[in-house]
Amino acid sequence: xxxxxxxxxxxxxGQxxxGQxxxGQxxxGPxxxGPxxxGPVDIDAVKRDWVGHKFDSTQFRVxxxxxxxxxxxxxxxxxxxxDADHPDFQAHPTYTAQFGAKQLFPKGFPKLGRGGFDAGxxxxxxxxVHAGETLTGESEIHDIYTKTGRSGTMIFIVHRMTFSNEAGxxxxxxxxxxxRSAKD
Amino acid sequence: xxxxxxxxxxxxxxxxAKVENYCQWIRKKELPxxxxxxxxxxxxxxxxxxxxxxxxxxxxxxxxxEVETDYGHVLVFGVNDDLRAAFDFARIDNxxxxxxxxxxxxxxxxAPCHPGRVNVGLFAHYEQKGxxxxxxxxxxxxxxxxxxxxxxxxxxxxxxxxxxxxxxDSHIVSxxxxxxxxxxxxxxxxxxxxxxxxxxxxxxxTWRTPRAT
Numbered sequence: 001x002x003x004x005x006x007x008x009x010x011x012x013x014g015q016x017x018x019g020q021x022x023x024g025q026x027x028x029g030p031x032x033x034g035p036x037x038x039g040p041v042d043i044d045a046v047k048r049d050w051v052g053h054k055f056d057s058t059q060f061r062v063x064x065x066x067x068x069x070x071x072x073x074x075x076x077x078x079x080x081x082x083d084a085d086h087p088d089f090q091a092h093p094t095y096t097a098q099f100g101a102k103q104l105f106p107k108g109f110p111k112l113g114r115g116g117f118d119a120g121x122x123x124x125x126x127x128x129v130h131a132g133e134t135l136t137g138e139s140e141i142h143d144i145y146t147k148t149g150r151s152g153t154m155i156f157i158v159h160r161m162t163f164s165n166e167a168g169x170x171x172x173x174x175x176x177x178x179x180r181s182a183k184d
Numbered sequence: 185x186x187x188x189x190x191x192x193x194x195x196x197x198x199x200x201a202k203v204e205n206y207c208q209w210i211r212k213k214e215l216p217x218x219x220x221x222x223x224x225x226x227x228x229x230x231x232x233x234x235x236x237x238x239x240x241x242x243x244x245x246x247x248x249x250e251v252e253t254d255y256g257h258v259l260v261f262g263v264n265d266d267l268r269a270a271f272d273f274a275r276i277d278n279x280x281x282x283x284x285x286x287x288x289x290x291x292x293x294x295a296p297c298h299p300g301r302v303n304v305g306l307f308a309h310y311e312q313k314g315x316x317x318x319x320x321x322x323x324x325x326x327x328x329x330x331x332x333x334x335x336x337x338x339x340x341x342x343x344x345x346x347x348x349x350x351x352x353d354s355h356i357v358s359x360x361x362x363x364x365x366x367x368x369x370x371x372x373x374x375x376x377x378x379x380x381x382x383x384x385x386x387x388x389x390t391w392r393t394p395r396a397t
Contacts, residue, residue, distance in 0.1 A: 145197070145226075145274070146276050147197070147225065147226065147252065148252050148257070148304050149303065149304060150301060150302050150303050150304065153276065156197065
């Protein structure tokens with residue numbers, strides 16, 4: 001699932017059907033955070049203020065050739081995912097992990113820590129995705145938490161995208177963890 | 185009886201192992217383990233029921249926690265409602281003396297893990313803040329340790345008179361059991377484990393290949 005941990009700036013497919021996010025704003029990209037907090041950040045307060053906040057809605061068309069390329073990149077061999085002529089041809093279960101929201105964080109979201117990296121994605125599949133569908137990805141801040149390790153204190157922000165099909169049925173939930181260093 | 189006292193499943197944010205996959209791996213590789221303890225990060229899993237897996241694979245599967253304190257990470261065995269009310273498992277700045285005293289008062293055992301590790305190990309904090317009363321045992325064999333960390337743990341544990349136990353700290357299935365703890369008795373429940381740890385009749389075991397720094 002290497003592609004699922006791609007650069008946070010890279011909206012792989014990113015076909016923005018609506019052209020605007022849920023707030024009616026033009027896409028601002030992943031750098032739409034608010035100003036850096038001065039002094040120690042109160043993570044509990046940030047969590048109270050932002051967890052559950054919905055901030056982006058983006059649509060994505062599902063293309064058969066992209067489904068094949070994704071399955072191949074994953075090393076998949078099951079013909080349901082690798083053969084477009086298979087009667088049950090469908091997207092690889094991790095397919096929606098490649099989609100990025102127009103905004104990584106909500107407008108005004110405080111800048112927590114510094115540096116950081118893509119800490120991976122977890123995909124929960126609800127039902128198959130098929131070629132030709134248009135999916136809607138709704139974004140929210142699902143969780144903010146801290147942990148300590150050899151390198152110091154880390155802040156994790158979980159950006160959850162919930163994907164649904166044109167019938168409004170949920171097809172997958174993708175939790176995208178972004179790690180920031182709490183070091184000054 | 186040999187138990188791996190320190191493992192993480194997918195219930196931990198960085199865990200990539202399903203509990204059944206641990207069981208399958210232990211049996212497939214014929215590891216000398218009689219069971220393992222799930223020590224999920226900053227939480228206690230009070231919902232999962234692994235009794236069916238225990239029966240199917242003939243393994244003991246117990247649940248504990250790994251919490252974070254001002255002196256590094258600490259395993260807590262025998263978690264109960266009283267202990268969960270005593271401090272916030274999700275926080276990273278719990279007071280070690282409070283965790284130790286709360287565990288004692290609530291009938292549990294709290295034991296620092298990977299104490300030789302920088303930043304999150306007990307002995308790194310001892311260098312700066314001095315020793316803490318109430319520590320009785322530490323993890324001297326940790327499957328995730330880098331070169332020199334377990335050696336420091338064993339050396340300092342002996343210096344302070346702490347008993348040493350072992351755990352793999354596995355987050356993926358192939359690491360389970362590379363460090364563990366051997367007991368002089370059978371253990372079938374978390375109460376058995378707490379009693380055995382308190383009695384101190386155990387020793388750390390390791391089968392791991394040392395990692396490079």
